[in-house]
Amino acid sequence: MPYRAPVSEHLFLLRHVVGYDRIAATxxxxxxxxxILAAVLTEAGRMCEEVLAPLQRNGDLHPARLENGAMRTSPGYAEGWxxxxxxxxxxVSGPVDHGGMGLPISVATAINEVMSGACLSLQLAPLxxxxxxxxxxxxxxxxxxALYLPRLLSGEWSGTMNLTEPQAGTDVGALTTRAEPKGDGTYAITGQKIYISWGDSDFVENVCHLVLAxxxxxxxxxxxxxxxxxxxxxxxxDGRAGQANGVKVISVEHKMGLHGSPTCVMEYDGxxxxxxxxxxxxxxxxxxxxxxxxxxxxxxxxxxxxxAYQQALAHALERKQGRSRSGVIADHADVRRMLLGMKADVFAARAILLACAAAGDMAKATGDADWSxxxxxxxxxxxxxxxxxxxxxxxxxxxxxxxxxxxxxxxAAQFLRDVRVTAIYEGTNGVQAMDLAGRKMMDGGEAAMRLIDEIEDQAERARASAPDLAGPVWEATETLRETTEWLVAQGDMDDRFAGAMPYLMGFARILGAHFHLSxxxxxxxxxREKLARFYIEAMLPEHTGLLAQARSGASVLYALDLDELAS
Amino acid sequence: MPYRAPVSEHLFLLRHVVGYDRIAATxxxxxxxxxILAAVLTEAGRMCEEVLAPLQRNGDLHPARLENGAMRTSPGYAEGWxxxxxxxxxxVSGPVDHGGMGLPISVATAINEVMSGACLSLQLAPLxxxxxxxxxxxxxxxxxxALYLPRLLSGEWSGTMNLTEPQAGTDVGALTTRAEPKGDGTYAITGQKIYISWGDSDFVENVCHLVLAxxxxxxxxxxxxxxxxxxxxxxxxDGRAGQANGVKVISVEHKMGLHGSPTCVMEYDGxxxxxxxxxxxxxxxxxxxxxxxxxxxxxxxxxxxxxAYQQALAHALERKQGRSRSGVIADHADVRRMLLGMKADVFAARAILLACAAAGDMAKATGDADWSxxxxxxxxxxxxxxxxxxxxxxxxxxxxxxxxxxxxxxxAAQFLRDVRVTAIYEGTNGVQAMDLAGRKMMDGGEAAMRLIDEIEDQAERARASAPDLAGPVWEATETLRETTEWLVAQGDMDDRFAGAMPYLMGFARILGAHFHLSxxxxxxxxxREKLARFYIEAMLPEHTGLLAQARSGASVLYALDLDELAS
Incomplete structure (x- = not known):
């Protein structure tokens, strides 16, 4: 089934769940x-359906590759770009004075999401x-x-991020790339960088690397x-891409997925x-x-x-199963459980994503520290x-x-192979969790508590009209409050970090419930109410185990010696 | 790091957790x-380490393929076989009078597991x-x-299972392959079968297909x-493989993994x-x-x-991280959480596996219906x-x-790509869950309750010596008891099936705790006690959410119409 841009879903979430009207009122x-919102999402959605989605398989079957030192991208990717x-x-949210649309980050986020669904490996380039x-x-x-922004915004040039080196991944401080002043205000950069997404391509005039050294x-x-x-x-x-600089791609990684996006080893030689x-x-x-x-x-x-949900649903609506209610496997109980779980989680993750973007917009528009x-x-x-x-x-x-x-x-498998690396790049999910349980709690948990209060207030207000939904949400949020209090009280950071990932996942479960309730x-x-009921009855209870693990602390984790970890 | 056969782990589990002595006493x-047990496991382990493990990457890089109608297997697979x-x-557990070792299924199961860890795609052939x-x-x-068993047991010939057809997967009753009596006691088989693992190879004299028609x-x-x-x-x-029969492989699937194992489309033409x-x-x-x-x-x-655990551990013990306790990432809190979770789950899953095999052995040896x-x-x-x-x-x-x-x-990725299909073949895991919540409860839950009683008895006895471990196990088992009672009481099978998969996973979580406690x-x-404590404190609580979902019933699952499943 061809990919359909979820425009109406984004409009619903922006309008009714994360308060886009508040942003547009600034x-x-x-x-x-x-x-404008509706027009832009519709137009972007059409491009994704018509141009990007047909490229998805191309990237997988015909990976980007080096040919005599030149990058050859997958068929159709140049047209897609x-x-x-x-x-x-x-x-979309780029500066107007250099050619951007200047729209809210929440709009850009929605459009980026739709481009990712259509063709992840190509979308990584504009990202x-x-x-x-x-x-x-x-x-x-x-x-x-003045020189770079207009060219990056127009897509004549593209940009990359260069952090990682063979011995310096998460531990970025271990990097060894050197920068020597050349005396003319510029620097000579020397070193090797790895895992550079879209380190080169054959569809832009110039590739601009931001390099840590x-x-x-x-x-x-x-x-x-x-x-x-x-x-x-x-x-x-004249600001045109001229003489070659001392940087080249020396190899392209063989990855389990995302083959259309060349992951490069870059060599900087002065x-x-x-x-x-x-x-x-x-x-x-x-x-x-x-x-x-x-x-x-x-x-x-x-x-x-x-x-992935769209494709699985299409399959389940087509595939016959004699004994199910409607004759297709979508009505087989276990398949339904999977489909509803997928749909409910897509909603939850999207709502959290857009709420985060919307908060960024409000921070930008109002300068309010609470929004930041x-x-x-x-x-x-x-x-x-x-x-x-x-x-x-x-x-x-x-x-x-x-x-x-x-x-x-x-x-179906390509989706998993392609998306797998997203839990690793831009800071592994473990690093995200430590950021949440560590840095983001350096306010003593104030920002978290403010959000927890809001969720409980909503649940309180909803008790009269939807008690079966509001009650469990309020209860779960209390557990989140207690867990957050426990976390903030730990002096040894390892006690926080030991359960940081389950804490993050439990927090997300409850945020998901909050937005489903909205x-x-x-x-x-x-x-929407039926889906919220499924999420709250069947999926929200997962928070119990996650938050219990969040409070389990470091001592049980470090009880085994390193050599006891081997079987 | 080269794969190491977990022989001592199998010996520990067989001896101290699942009661191998009871089997050997029959x-x-x-x-x-x-x-005998120790000698056989050691010898098999050595073969897996030395012969099979080095083939693992070969299969992935050089998939089995059809060449002018002949199957060409991956380099080294013939020697591995x-x-x-x-x-x-x-x-290992095959009949002695036809050349098998006649050992318990639990021993064969341990050896099969070790062969799988060394090279899954080849191990599927003997399986x-x-x-x-x-x-x-x-x-x-x-x-x-008399004709087939000695040849299958010696590996001169190999065997396959042919169930699935394009329109008949889980719904096997929909198959259309025909068998016409030829009048001489044999039958002419005509039809197409798909997903036939090891449908052919170049290292046996004959391939014997068991075909549903x-x-x-x-x-x-x-x-x-x-x-x-x-x-x-x-x-x-003379019982030698003679004239070609009317069956051939017409194509080999392109799978996400398990490339060394040819998944065939078979055509039977009379x-x-x-x-x-x-x-x-x-x-x-x-x-x-x-x-x-x-x-x-x-x-x-x-x-x-x-x-996969061995390889991840080896990486984590080698990879430097400046800020961790010992300077390697295995001491980074979030990596430790992952490693301990992996190790604890490998133990739990292996214990359940061997307990199942041991019960089969006791059933075989004693004829006791409770063991069956x-x-x-x-x-x-x-x-x-x-x-x-x-x-x-x-x-x-x-x-x-x-x-x-x-x-x-x-x-690392190959493990995931290879193992993914195991949740699908031989009955999807959803089908397993429905089997547990349906057929296996047709005794009114008697067999399940007997096991639940045993787990609680163990926890009761352990209360004095290990209260912090025994208490949570007993509590969790009570929740399993209540959930099982709820399940058995549901007249509408869809109410059971709606939560069958979380029920199975919750049941497994508690069985895992039981065996960790053992x-x-x-x-x-x-x-072992430290690992049990981690499992019981950090991982066992997951059962709460799973068993809550197990009791959520069909109404919330079928509330949405099929067209409401689309976004």
Whole structure:
């Protein structure tokens, strides 16, 4: 079945669940009213259905590859990129004065999600550019902005992020790439970077790398790291991609999926770079880019989950089963359980994603610290739960297909193979969980408690009209409150980190219930209320086990010696 | 890191957890004492480490393929098969009078698991032969047994199972393959079968297919199905593989994994077959084969989980992380949580598997109906939880590897791609769950309650010495008891089936706790007790959510119309 952009679902969530009207009511986004929203989502959705979705299998069957040092991308990807670029979909929330649309991040997030569902491996390319645009907007000099931003926003050029080195992944402070001042304000960058998504392509005039490296006086660890912009081709006097710079792709990884997106090993050999942000302030600049990218990666998970759900549903509605109520396997009890679970989780993950984006918009529009804190709190949840949902839903989609699920021609397995890396890149989901249980609780849990209060208030108000839904949500939120209090009270960070991942997943379960309840209240007695009831009765109870594990602490985890871990 | 056969773990479990001594004390297995057990497991383990494990990547990189109609298997697989055959590992529990070792099924199950961990795609070949041997032993004529069993047991010939057709998967009664009597006691078999594992190879003299087909007077549905033995080559007067029969492989599927095992589309064009068992009694004969195969497939899941755990642990002990306690990522809290979860689940799934096999042995040796009922009850749990564990542990293994997890060279992704189908073949895990909640409860829940009583008795006895472990196990088992009572009381089977899968998974969680407690009691104050504590504190609480979903019933599941399932 061809992929259908979930435009009406996004409109419903933005309008009735995450408060888009509040965003459009701010002076900053006054021109992004409901009519614009609907028009933009519809137009982007059409492009995704017509142009991107047909490319999905191409990328898998004909991976991007190096041919005599030149990158050859998958068939049709150049046209796909062109459609994304010409539609303006790289710069949905990009700065207007450099050619972006200046729309809210929540709109860009919805569109990114739809592009991911249509063709994840290609969508990763504009996502990387968007992160770079955001970083340059906040940290680069005016000259750099004037030169690079219009070209990145138009899609003539593309952007990448270069953090990882063979010995420095999560432990980014261990990196060894060097930057030597050349005396003319530029730097010579030397070193090797790995896992560089879309490190090159054959459909842009220039590829701009944002590279973390250490200046000669940079201290060891993260505090001695600076950020540099290193274009593949040095811009000439007219701002065109000119002479080749000292950077090249030396190999492309063989991955389990996402074959259409070349994951490159990059070699920098005295390449010319420009400092972005302060010397030794690379991590701060990188975080701007990563926060944007984390939201985007969460959206990748949701997008793939949506596509995998659509395909599994189509199969289940077509495949005959004599003994089920309607004669198709969608009415087989266990298949129904899988389908409803997938659908309910896509809703939950999407709502969390858009709520996070909407909080970012409100922070941007109002400067209110509470909104910033809300966005910061939700970002690791949106990233980790979004991508876990992508994996789980794709995984369940395979199961719905039965034997056909493992046969590559159906495409069900590709969703899982493609989406798997999203739980790893831009900070593994474990890192997201530690961010939530550590950094995001450095306010003593204040931001979390404010959200918990809101969820309980909603449940209280809903008790009269929907007691069977509101009661369990309130109860679960109390458990989340107690767990959060326990967490914040732990002095030894390992006690927090030991259960950080189940804490994040339990938190997401409850947020999902909150948003399902919002949907049920917005459209009582319809399909949304029925889905909310399934989620709250069948899926919400999962939080009990997750939050119990969240409180289990480090001592039980570290009781075994390292050599006792072997069988 | 090279794969290490978990021989000492199997010995511990067989000796101290599932009561192997009781099996060896029966007259039937009196010659299978502890010394034989240790010698056989050690010898099989060595073969797996030295011969099979090095083939694992070969199968993935060089899939079995058809070349001008002839099957070409992956490099080294012929030698691997030879080592399996010559070691006698096809016939560990096979009949002695035809060349088998006649050892308990629990021993064969342990060895099958180790072969799976070493090289799953090749191990599937002897597993298929074993199922056929079991079916022929119970249902074939003496002539067929005398001709086929010695050759299948020695590995000169191999066996397959042919159930599925394009329109008849789980719904096997829909099959259309025909069997026409030829008047000489044989039948002409005509039809197409799909998903036939090891439908052909280049390392045996003959491939023997057990084929479900319908006789001219067979009624529609499962009651009109008969079972036929259809060799690729017709045996000549000397019992050698002679003239080609009317059966051929017409294509090999492109699967997401298990590339070394050719999954074939078979065409039968008037092929000569022999009836096995009664006319129209094919399902009964097939079930003999499937029960054996289900246990075997559960073992495949456990084997892959073990191998994936070993590899993830080796990576985590090697990969540096500056800030962890010991400087390697295995001491990073979130990585430790993953590793302990993997290890604890491998233990749980293996214990369930071996307990199921041991119950089968006791049933065989004593004829006691309670043991048969115990084996029947545990079979769907062993199959589904074993394979879910294979998937989850492989999945977590990828995450432990970080970015390297999705790079194919590490092998982490292959475990997941290979093991994924085990949740689907030999009856999907959803079918296993319905078997547990349906057929296996037709005794009114008696067999389940007997097991629940045993678990509670153990917990009661352990209260004095290990209250922190025994208390939660007893509590959880009470919830399982209540859920089982609820289940048995439901008249509408859809109410049982709606939550059958979470019921099975919750049941497995509690069985896992029971066996972890057994291990802790057998070796107090050591690594086993620490692992049991982690499982009981951090993982057992998952049962709450699972069993709540088990009781959620069909109404909430069928509330949405089919067209409301679309977004």
């Amino acid at each position: 002076p900053r986004f006054v021109e992004a009213g409901d009519d 062109k459609a994304i670029a010409e539609g303006g979909w790289i710069g 990387m550019s968007q992160g770079q645009i955001e970083a340059l907007e906040h940290h680069a000099s005016e000259e750099i902005k 250490r200046l000669p006086d940079g201290v060891p660890g993260t505090k001695g790291i600076s950020l540099f912009l290193v274009p593949r081709n040095l811009p000439d006097a 390449a010319t770079g420009w400092l972005v942000g302060e010397a030794h302030g690379g991590m701060a600049a990188m975080f701007t880019m990563m926060n944007n990218a984390r939201l985007g990666v969460g959206g990748q998970g949701v997008g793939v989950a949506e596509a 804190a809300r966005a910061a709190l939700l970002t690791p949840i949106a990233k980790a739960f979004g991508t876990e949902t992508g994996i789980r839903v794709s995984e369940t989609g395979i199961q719905v297909h039965g034997g056909m699920g493992v046969i590559e021609e159906t495409g 949907a049920a209240l917005a459209e009582p007695d319809g399909a | 007259p039937r297995f009196v010659e299978a004492g502890d010394d 030879k080592a399996i055959a010559e070691g006698g590992w096809i016939g 298929m032969s074993q199922g056929q041997i079991e079916a022929l032993e119970h249902h074939a004529s003496e002539e067929i047994k 319908r006789l001219p007077d067979g009624v529609p549905g499962t009651k009109g199905i008969s079972l036929f033995l259809v060799p690729r080559n017709l045996p000549d007067a 092929a000569t077959g022999w009836l096995v068992g009664e006319a129209h009694g094919g399902m009964a004969a097939m079930f003999t084969m499937m029960n054996n195969a289900r246990l075997g497939v559960g073992g495949q899941g456990v084997g892959v989980a073990e191998a 009922a115990r084996a029947a009850l545990l079979t769907p749990i062993a199959k589904a939880f074993g394979t879910e564990t294979g998937i989850r542990v492989s999945e977590t293994g990828i995450q432990v590897h970080g970015g390297m997890g999705v790079i194919e060279e590490t092998g 291990a802790a009691l057998a070796e107090p104050d050591g690594a």
